Amino acid sequence: MMEPGVTAAQQIRQVLIFLAFLGGPSVLSETWNYSVAEEMETGSSIANIIKDMGVGDLTARGARVIFDDYQPYLRLELETGNLLLNKKLDREELCGTREPCILHFQVLLENPLQFFQAELLVEDINDHPPTFLEKLIFLNISEGATPGTSFQMDNAQDLDVGINGVQNYTISPNPYFYLKLKDGGKGRKYPELVLDGPLDREREPSVSLILTATDGGSLPRSATALIQVVVVDVNDNAPKFERTLYEVQVPENSPVDSLVIKVSATDLDTGMNGEISYSFSHVSRDVRKTFKIHPTSGEVHLKAPLDFEVIQSYTINVQAVDGGSLSGKSAIIVQVTDVNDNPPEIVFTSVISPIPENGLSEMVVAVFSVRDQDSGDNSRMMCSIPDNLPFLLKPTFKNFYTLVTESSLDRESRAEYNITITVTDLGTPRLTTQHTITVQVSDVNDNAPAFTQTSYTLFVQENNSPALHIGTISATDSDSGSNAHITYSLLPTHDPQLALSSLISINADNGQLFALRALDYEALQTFEFRVGATDQGLPALSSQALVRVLVLDANDNDPFVLYPTQNASAPCTELLPRAAEPGYLVTKVVAVDRDSGQNAWLSFQLLKATEPGLFTVWAHNGEVRTSRLLSERDAPKHRLLLLVKDNGDPPRSASVTLHVLVVDGFSQPYLPLPEVGQEPAQDEDALTLYLVIALASVSSLFFLSVLLFVGVRLCRRARAASLGGCSVPEAHFPGHLMDFSGRETLSQSYQYEVCLTGVSDTKDFQFLKPVSPDHQVVTCVEENSTSMNGFGYN
Missing domain, CATH: 2.60.40.60 (Cadherins)
Structure with a gap:
């Protein structure tokens, strides 16, 4: 609670200041004063800081109470703002004789940071009675003492302060003495015994008195001590100190038994009456615990260590008593000087x-x-x-x-x-x-995942097994926790022709990439897509990387022979002049391979021939040439079996059969062939069948080809079929099966066209010189009613 009856003068309200250091915490210099009576029950309410200080939600602001000595005297209820006693307070334990007993504390608000200064005054209650250090006091007084002589008595001690401390002394009724109170400063009162009438040792050698000390509490407490006054013979002179007040400074780190000061008194009497004894008089418990005095020399020594932080000064009353019981008084002020003996x-x-x-x-x-x-x-x-x-x-x-x-x-x-x-x-x-x-x-999610590479290139052998692990992408995140937990994903592709979801899958946790199905190099050589890495932060951050997949070719395609075409019912026959020189080009085998690289490198080989030494095949271009001059003994018809082999591992191959007909001259060809002469009717029926098939094929291509292109081709096929010769069927090959980088098997372009009739009996041939590739048509020449056979070689 607020201290009742506090006036403006009593409750000091200082100016509100801010020690603001670049937006630092605010500090209220206004001091809030509260009070509480000692020994109040634990949990008692002292104040409400929400009302007094005008602060809001204490829980959200992290309010707390901090005392200077860091003891939890008070407890703050964050919900209500009430300041409650955390334990009973004992003013005498907290402050001793210090008055007032004020405990300084701060109310700290953390969010935002703010300080309030406050003081808690612990009020004294009368919970301690006065006490005399000595219950029996002996006092030697000369019978010659004159009335009015005073004798200082030991004062009573009371742990309470103020009005609850010792306020009055009384003495039991007697005819010799009365009591006078002397102000000792700081509200303390010392009793003095004053002689009221002369003493007579012979009549009454001793007097007993009862000294009573009473405090000023609402329910006064008291203590008593017995004074035994002994009447002694006349002693003319009392001891006298050199100084009435001694002052000395003693460092707090002085060792025990070290000399503090030496007091000295003199007595003009002789003998026993001149012998002086020194002692403390009317001193506190702290003095008696800390100091001691030598009764003969008057030296004051340390009895216990000093501590400036506990007591800064001591007032020591000393007396010198002679043998006749007369005494002299003096005081010693001991100032304890601070020594740097306490670390921060x-x-x-x-x-x-x-x-x-x-x-x-x-x-x-x-x-x-x-x-x-x-x-x-x-x-x-x-x-x-x-x-x-x-x-x-x-x-x-x-x-x-x-x-x-x-x-x-x-x-x-x-x-x-x-x-x-x-x-x-x-x-x-x-x-x-x-x-x-x-x-x-x-950690705060301020770093996006970073791929170890900006782009990845993966190589996959075609015809792979489904679910094959083809590679791993990896990203790192400098953050921690969920902010660094990365999830991988495939990003949508911009190519509508690429069905990425049916080709590739990714493991979202570790970035492993898998091929979902077997890849075919001949259908898809390469494709690209982007992958994303996303963390689990809030908000989530992500990054992308490019992945390029290259499908590696496998040797899974046999070579395909374009020329000569393989037709078992109508084999193609090449004509060879008997007068041909060695090296004469008979024909050229044309083949392709849908594979690539070395899998498409083709080589040609002559496996079998009717006359093995007559023909050679060039391994790299498939050209069939004569190796020597022909003789009359050479057969007119030759059958060659050629092998086309690629360079794969293992290699794949295809074979082709080539018929060569030796003629004496182009004007008199060797016709009909032996097989044709034997069964002309059968050959004409077969030829008719093949013509029908060819026409049907041409008709089907008519709807797919350009009219002019098909017209020219149909003209050629019709003319070739009517003459009964061999023609080279044309077919469309996909562009990716062709090699345009110098891997073709023909080093030159050749065009052959044979115009024959199955019933012609002439033996005249016209040999036309090679034509350039730009000429697409070779005409057939007729003489009168006799058909001529024209061959065009290029």
Whole structure:
């Protein structure tokens, strides 16, 4: 609760200031004063800071209460804003005799960072009675003492303060003494026993008195001590100290038994009355625990270690008593000087870890306070962190600091920082305290996956087995956690002719690529597609890479012979003049291979011949040439079996049969052939059948070919069929089966056309010289009614 009856003078309200360091935390310098009676029950409500300080949601703002000595005296209810006692408070334990007993604390709000200063006054209650250190007090007084002489008595001790401390002393009724109170400063009162009438040792050698001390509580408490006054013979002179007040400074690190000061008193009497004894008089428990005095020499020594941080000064009352019981009084003021014997302390109020890597600069990482129990320069401190870190230290108020980021952090560069905070005081020697905190940097999805290559080239042998693993793409992500978890996918292709989903699949987890079906080089030599890598961040980031698949050719196609065509019912026959020179070109075998590369490199070989030594075949171009001159003994008809073989592994091959007819001259061909002469009727029937088949084929091509092109071809086929010769059927071969890079088997272009009639009996031939490839037609020449056979060689 707010302290009742607090006036404007009592409740100091300072000006609101902001220690703003580039947008740093705000600090309210207004001090909020609260009070609580000691020994109040735990859980008692003290105040409501939501109403008093005008703050909002305490839970969201991370509110907390911090005392200077870091003890949890109060507890803050975040839901209601009530400040509650966390435990019973004992004012005497917290503050001793210090008055007022004020506990300083701060209300810290973390989000955004804000401080409120407050004080808690612990009010004293009368929970302790006065006590006398000595229950029996002996006092020697000379019978010659004059009335009005005063004798100082030991005062009573009371742990309570103020009105609850000792307020009055009384003495039991007697005819010799009365009591007078003397002000000892700081609200303390000392009793003095004053002689009211003369003493007579012979009549009454001793007097017993009861001294009563009473406090000022609402229910007063009291204590008593017995004073035994002994009447002694006349002692003319009392001891007298050299000084009425001694002052001395003693360092707090002085060893036990070290000399503090020496007091000295003199007595003009002689004998026993001149013998002086020194002792403490009316001193506190702390003095008796800390110091001791030698009764004869008057030297005061340390009995226990000093601690400036606990007690800064002591007041020691000493007395010198002679043998006649007269005494002299003096006082010693012992000032304890501070020594830099306490290193600085660091107490962290809040440490935020991890912090996001994309956080703004000057984001609060930690809030801490420093303190040094020494005084003066010994308590002044410097706080620092290493220079090579992206953090700054900013003072807020009093000894509080905030550790903030200097700029945005990058987790991929550094994911953890060990920050050593060093606090050094300015004492001699300087004392240093270090504390290291570890700050983790949390990941933000600020890095897209990166492929190890911008493009990938994969090679796949055709005729592969389905689901074959053909390669792996890989991407990395510098982020962590789900932000670095990569999923791979096939991106839609822009080529409508490429059915990518039926060709390739990808493993979304590891980027493995698989061919879904067997690939055919002759149908698809290469294709491209793009793959994507997407992380699982929010928002998700992705990247792309190009994948190029090259289908490798396998030797899975046999060579195909274009010329001569293979027709068992109507074999093609080449004519060879008997007068041909060695090396004469008889014909050329033309073949292709749908494969590529060395699988399409063709070689030609003569396997079998009617006359083995008469013909040779050039291995690389398929040309069939004569190897010698023909003789009369050579057969007029020759059958050659040729092999066309590719260069694959293993090689594949095809065979072709070639008929060669030897003629004496083109004007008198050797016709009819032996087989034809034997069965002319049978050959004419077969020829008619083949003509019908050829016409049907031409008719089917009519609807697919250009009219002019088909017309020319039909003219040729009709003319060839009517003459009974052999013709070269034409067929369309896909462009990818042709090799236009110099791998053709014909080194020159040749065109042959034979015009024959099955019933012609003339033996005249006309030999036409080769024509250029530009001429597409060779005409047939007629003489009168006799047909001539024309051969055109190119």
